[in-house]
Amino acid sequence: MTSEARAGTSRPPQVLRGMRDFLPQQMLLRQEIIERFQTVFERYGFEPIDTPLLEYYEVLAGKYGEEGEKLMYHFQDHGGREVGLRYDLTVPLARFVAAHRHELTFPFKRYHIGPVFRAERPQRGRYRQFWQCDVDTVGTRSMLADAEVVSIWIEALASVNLPNVVIQLNHRQLLQALATHAGVAAEQALTVYRAIDKLEKIGPEGVREEMLRHGIAEAAAQAVLDLVQLRGEPGPVLAEVRARLTGDPQAEAAVSDLLELLRYLDLLGVDPRRYTLNLALARGLDYYTGPVFEAVVEEPAIGSLGGAGRYDGLIGMFLGEEIPATGGSLGLERIVEVVQELQLLHVPTTVSQALVTVFDDQHWGVALRLTQQLRAGGINAEVYLGERRDLRRQIQYADRKGIPVVLFCGPDELARGMVTVRELTTGIQHQVPEAELAATLRRLLAARPQ
């Protein structure tokens, strides 16, 4: 290695702003949550796929609105190609489906769990590399596919013990019909969605001002605001919407989609306290065309855990042939933080279940034999690998890591043909014959309080 390089890297090492390392304990929690999500996703028949972290820039460009364009990591690769780091898992899915349509069985149900990149201004809970957990169904207009996403989300979030999750539902075309009905020009519809989407954050006055500032007429802004603030049971609210927008075919279609979605939720046995209509829900991404959802926890004030929606036009952008699709994305980072803060899951601090101590350099034979026996018996076991190996140091190592069981096999134990097994949290010791070691440890470990 060159001496310049040596000099160049001698200052304290850093991780890039907005990016993070994960220590073992954090990783064990992340892995536990991901596994639980995977189990639920697979329960519904969703299959795993993966796509590259880099895509041609033009695959990603123009799909995420102005904001997305600004936040996307892109650069020229070695061959002078414009490439971008993936910004979400939905556009890569659309590209994937277009590329592999002849190899897939439709409707195609897939899940995808992995990192995406956005050069956001780093702040609490917002990172430049973060993981999304997506489920999508491609190739059907059936509202049952949308209903399944709602049901999966509720189960997935329940599987990590998140309380009071509510899925808010709306429909992009309802927003559009609403905007049209109120007299907003078609090319200004996105402006209206973006303004409305901030209702929770900036209030009705803020939304009105934003709309006026973008040239929406006063009366139109008021009509939009009146409608999106309708609250109550989904049935009566949709009836009211239908009455106000009577005769508008887009509104009719949207209301009938939502009624069908609600009917499927009912048939799937989804608890009606777990979903609600929110006519002000727009979702930021440009590619949605039908129902949109958001998973929200209001009490405690956790906010949004994920967004979803139907995007019947996106795959067609790659294919010239429309393939309908719907699905959504749970944000892993926020979920991990909440699970950690509220201590919703118990996860061990280490994978190790047992440390076999070495009495002295004459006892390597027995120590390594026992360790390999435990491993063969399905127990995660270690010997202390440090060079200075007094017993105190070895026990301290187990203690610091939270390894629950420590084994001793010194001259006394060898003379008696036994191994001493100490449970570190209680200090209780057992004398166990070597042949019964793995079975005894399995029993002890299974009996530990969680």
Next chain:
Amino acid sequence: MTSEARAGTSRPPQVLRGMRDFLPQQMLLRQEIIERFQTVFERYGFEPIDTPLLEYYEVLAGKYGEEGEKLMYHFQDHGGREVGLRYDLTVPLARFVAAHRHELTFPFKRYHIGPVFRAERPQRGRYRQFWQCDVDTVGTRSMLADAEVVSIWIEALASVNLPNVVIQLNHRQLLQALATHAGVAAEQALTVYRAIDKLEKIGPEGVREEMLRHGIAEAAAQAVLDLVQLRGEPGPVLAEVRARLTGDPQAEAAVSDLLELLRYLDLLGVDPRRYTLNLALARGLDYYTGPVFEAVVEEPAIGSLGGAGRYDGLIGMFLGEEIPATGGSLGLERIVEVVQELQLLHVPTTVSQALVTVFDDQHWGVALRLTQQLRAGGINAEVYLGERRDLRRQIQYADRKGIPVVLFCGPDELARGMVTVRELTTGIQHQVPEAELAATLRRLLAARPQ
């Protein structure tokens, strides 16, 4: 979305050269292999960590030799920082340890499984994004840590049924002593390693020519070639090396490391047919300082599945304080290809275990109720989500995906209070009461031939 963007992406979608999508069936195999590796790694007490895919360029620069410098993806991010996509998992580990040394318990054993990036010329089995599966122990000079890596590799590769794996062992300082002894100047040592490393590929004559071309003297080149071609049992070979390099302290240290490593392998009960000395093994990376290994399958001619070694200087480059470390990297892509080609693992084609058919639109209630019941009973179940739902189409869907069991709940079944359960491969049908459905399916699925 803008119309320019629409136009820009209307040509056929592509994945970047040297990068790949993974379809569900491929992903299920990848996940199975990764899970088996994880199980073995955790069995030895290695803990999972993760690091960002992007690092400051200067963290990565100067660690991988000329070749690495050329193949690294790097660019300027939004803040004008020079950043690089990670090139392996070892340098990020060194940076991680330096950054988190006060939060870790040493010796620190970690595994890390994830993608890395190299802008290689794409060719069979070589990709620009590929996964590595690393285990490393940081903070000890004990050869037991190196021996554990050998033992883990043998177990991990056995866990995916790879036959005839042999771990080739050598020592960087032995190579260096050898070079010095033969009269090669210190600054030319890396040239010698790189030439020797190609012995298998270009033969002794090729290696000699490469050394001469780089200015190594004729006699030195010959002495190096004579030594690295010694073959046989590790014990006698090391005795011969010791005799030839007698009095060279570096050679003495290297031989004594290797003897200690061999002793630990013996105490760990590792099958001696699974490892061998190969004095010509250099390993390309610049940061190795002690023992180096490579996992090789010669019959069938599979070649290298992973490389490892001790790198006692690398972490010190970030810290100004030396922290010894050893570990290695199994290459997932090659392993997946071999497991697939030789059909070493049986993995289902789909996660779905059952399709509940819908008789007609009047039967959604029962179909969705049964589906949810199966899911609650731990069975991965689907209903067909397509819009045109004749029974033929639904069965074809199950058949194409390889879903093993199809359920029918039409008017006949409802009248009898039964569900028809058909095993698709055999065509055998069972009449099952609704209450016993999940239990019956679990039994049927468990009894299927693998």
